[in-house]
Amino acid sequence: MISAYLSHSNLSISESTVAGQLAELDAYIESYTPDAIWSYQIPELGEGGSCSLFGHLQEAPFLLAQYVSQNSDSEHNLSRLQAIAEYVKTATGVDWFGIYQAREADGLQQLLKLAYYGAPSRPLFPITDAFAATSNNIQTFLSEKARVINNIPDYVANGGEYYTCDPKVQAEVCLPLLDAQGRCLGIIDAEAFEKECFDEYKLAVLVAACLRAIEYLPR
Numbered sequence: 001m002i003s004a005y006l007s008h009s010n011l012s013i014s015e016s017t018v019a020g021q022l023a024e025l026d027a028y029i030e031s032y033t034p035d036a037i038w039s040y041q042i043p044e045l046g047e048g049g050s051c052s053l054f055g056h057l058q059e060a061p062f063l064l065a066q067y068v069s070q071n072s073d074s075e076h077n078l079s080r081l082q083a084i085a086e087y088v089k090t091a092t093g094v095d096w097f098g099i100y101q102a103r104e105a106d107g108l109q110q111l112l113k114l115a116y117y118g119a120p121s122r123p124l125f126p127i128t129d130a131f132a133a134t135s136n137n138i139q140t141f142l143s144e145k146a147r148v149i150n151n152i153p154d155y156v157a158n159g160g161e162y163y164t165c166d167p168k169v170q171a172e173v174c175l176p177l178l179d180a181q182g183r184c185l186g187i188i189d190a191e192a193f194e195k196e197c198f199d200e201y202k203l204a205v206l207v208a209a210c211l212r213a214i215e216y217l218p219r
Helices: 002-007 015-031 072-092 136-143 153-159 200-216
Strands: 044-045 051-059 096-104 108-117 124-126 147-149 171-176 183-194
Touching: 002 015, 002 171, 002 200, 015 072, 015 200, 044 200, 072 096, 072 200, 108 136, 108 183, 108 200, 124 136, 136 147, 136 171, 171 200
Parallel strands: none
Antiparallel strands: 044 051, 096 108, 096 183, 108 124, 147 171, 171 183
8 A cells, every 4th residue: 555655646655654654643533533523714816816925815715515515424424534633733843734536626626624723725626737847746636646845935936836826835735635546636735834844754644645535525
């Protein structure tokens, strides 16, 4: 399982380190049951919806129940996904983390944010080639490969396109959520306010999060 994930996502890190983090994560999930989050604040979007206006929040919260059936199974799954998010926070100290699932939303396929911690951020990312031009989330989903950017200012200075939500973010990792057949069903996104944040240990934590999160995506 670990080897197949690392190969598919094009990551070169220690399988044993990932296995250790997976055991730690499983113990954490067993010991901690947070509430599922069914609504959250989101930023106002810029012109054309292409860019969040950081620091300006919409008055009405985003209602996840408009996109995911609110039942006991979903309650259980979202609770577990929130526990995974909290474990990532505890284990890595990164400043933002989110778990997204590809779902039909508002008439098109989008990445829907199911669980997260950190500053408010946009809830939906359209899965389109146009949006992939700047969004690491969409590039990761479409390519099914990891994207690790440990120095965003250098990346942009060298011609890389980058979707900015929080200008304090200096490093970002996006990883695919792959099922047992190798299909990509979503992504995770981790962000840090310091450059060169994502070492092998933190990447191993994030891979462990992917290996468990895929089991709790709501139907």
